[in-house]
Amino acid sequence: MVRKFSIILAIVFMVFMTACTNKSSVDSKDGTNTESAGKNDGFLASKKPVEKTIFLHYNDGGVIFDDDWPTFKQAAKETNVTLKGVAPKTSTNSTEAFNLMIASGSIPDFVMDKKENLNKYGMEGAFLPLEDLIKKYAPHIQKYLDDMPEIMKISQASDGHLYYMPFIADGVAAEGWYIRKDWLDKLGLQVPQTVDEFHDVLKAFKEKDPNGNGKQDEVPFFTRINNRIFDLASLWGGFGDFHLDGDQVKYGPYEKEFGTAMENLAQWYKEGLIDPEIFTRGGNSRDVLLGNNTGGATHDWFGSTANYNTTLKDQIPGINFVPFAPPAAPNGKRVEPTRRSPFNNFTGVAIGYKTKDPVVAIKYLDYFFTKEGRRLMNYGVEGDTYNMVDGKPVLAQKVLSSSDIPGALRAVGAQIMFAYQQDFDYEKQWTNDIALKGEDEYAKNDYFIKELPALNFTQEEEKVNNDIGPQIQTYTDEMMQRWIMGAEPVDFEKYKKHLEELGIKDFIKVHEDAYKRYLNN
Known part of the structure; x- marks a missing residue:
């Protein structure tokens, strides 16, 4: 079937190329502009x-x-x-x-x-x-x-x-860290400033019954989407994709900080600080864990996450789920792994x-x-x-x-993916003050990771990406889950060696080459 599909594509694109021999320019000779409106016809x-x-x-x-x-x-x-x-x-x-x-x-x-x-x-x-x-x-x-x-x-x-x-797209801040401030106040704790303080707060959430129901049913840290575990990895300087360190292109899962993050997250999971169903609970985890007053902290979109203070205020009196600055990594840096960019x-x-x-x-x-x-x-x-x-x-x-x-x-055709510029003011109209304050803090302090811009690849480079990229992503996701859940101990050198066997260096090189072209463009 793959061979047949390739043959069909080859025939189709021979037709394409024949039809588009003069595709670099369009003028009246191509039969265009027969009924198009003129300059004085408004938007017609x-x-x-x-x-x-x-x-x-x-x-x-x-x-x-x-x-x-x-x-x-x-x-x-x-x-x-x-x-x-x-x-x-x-x-x-x-x-x-x-x-x-x-x-x-x-x-x-x-x-x-x-x-x-x-x-x-x-x-x-x-x-x-x-x-x-x-x-x-x-x-x-x-x-x-x-x-x-x-x-x-x-x-x-x-x-x-x-x-x-x-x-x-429009706007700057996308996601941030959220914590139950009402639980912190009840336990006499401060908002965590470092990853070690964050660990201690989550441990207190687990052991000291902040929801007051007499049960140890709290889920200290939870998240909606499996790959958001990469957000936690950023607390040790580990990242889940390409990014820039100065002007150097780096692939997060290949860096030693990623291994350090996995070792720590495996320990957090063992201590019960991370949702035991983090890989299976699915997209409604916020609704479930905040709705039953058991969720303590997460990393998610500012606007929608802050809205739970409003939607749950009658069900959970005093709920105060607020954004806070990224906890500092051991190197002292506070880094937010997500951000909005115009073309993200x-x-x-x-x-x-x-x-x-x-x-x-x-x-x-x-x-x-x-x-x-x-x-x-x-x-x-x-x-x-x-x-x-x-x-x-x-x-x-x-x-x-x-x-x-x-x-x-x-539902009416607005705010869909099309060709236009988004207006962030639309979102401000329904984002509450808690979220807006958090977004402003993240933007003002520029916590964001330095992103690799959207790159343009040659056909040869695209082939490398398509051949190698999915294998690397699948292997990384699989090992990350096995490590965190304790199925096997973290052996970063062994993992790294297998990445090299999969072609990680070629994968990184095509991104480095494309980034050099981007800088010279």
Whole structure:
């Protein structure tokens, strides 16, 4: 089946390349701009109403384009372009859905997906290069490219072309450390400042009955997602992915600090300081452990985590779950392993090579980089999900009263992964003061790890990543779980040697080479 799939892809992309022999520029000779609107037509992308297709399918079916989304119906009124979704609504595997679409050779007018896929198949002819189209017909996008040169550095493919317009995130702080301050007060303890103090606090939570029910049922540290165990590793300077140490590229799980972290976490788990079900409890752990008054500390998103003080105030009188600064590692450094960056989602929207009128297509995308289009994608339709108050968009009460505010906006087509810039003010409207204070503290003190920027890889480098990366990730995850749960003692040298057998040095080298190109770009 793999061989057959490869043959199909080869035939499909021969067709792509034939159809796109002059893909580096688009002009009237290509049959474009036959019905596109002019400079004086406002936001219209086309003089006549047109329908274009879109593939938008992510989070394994959690978000699939809906033809009835009010946000995109409003965009159709403004631009004269109506979108029709073609992603399979029954599919629960976004990667599989994308691959099947590509293999079919029937590329829609617009495709939303991850950067690596859009660039890979863009270079093979599936998607149009956008830079010339943008320069000629998309002034609002061009302004973004001029004002944010990082867009090109991060988004363009290794052949120098820009094949998609990205989703641009907003904000600085993403996640932080949270602790039950009401439990600290009851036990006469202070907010921990170091990893050793954090250990002692968690031990007290385990042994001294801070929830007052006479049982030793407290779960000192818990987390929602398995790989968040890497967050705990940062307390000893261990990290779960690539990052920068100065200008040196480092892969966290290959560094000695990672081994030190695993030894300590195995001990914490043995002492009962870490949720015994940390690898199996799943995404509702916050709801369960905070809801039954047994959870003591976690590391998670600021906004949603602080909201438990409101949602549980009647159920657990006095609950005070607050953010605190990252506990200092043994080297004295406080490091937060997550942060927001404008392009940390690495997704966007490409234009398919078969689109009838690329000028209409790029003008349509340009609308979402206007003030009005950006507001539409962030807040939805005025009078429905938001209202203008003193010149600013304010979310409607029906949205603010929802238990899942981002979900309520996604239900109308706003706040989805598309091509536009997010507005962090939308989140501030439903983030309580506790979370905002925590976010401000993290940003003011710049606790964040120095991230490796989103890199562009050559096809050869991408092959190394695809061949080696998953093996390394699988092996690391497996060993991390075995070590922490005590299935075998931590032998970091043995683990490191196996990483080298898997090709870790080649894996690191392609990232070093790509980072050098990034610096020289």
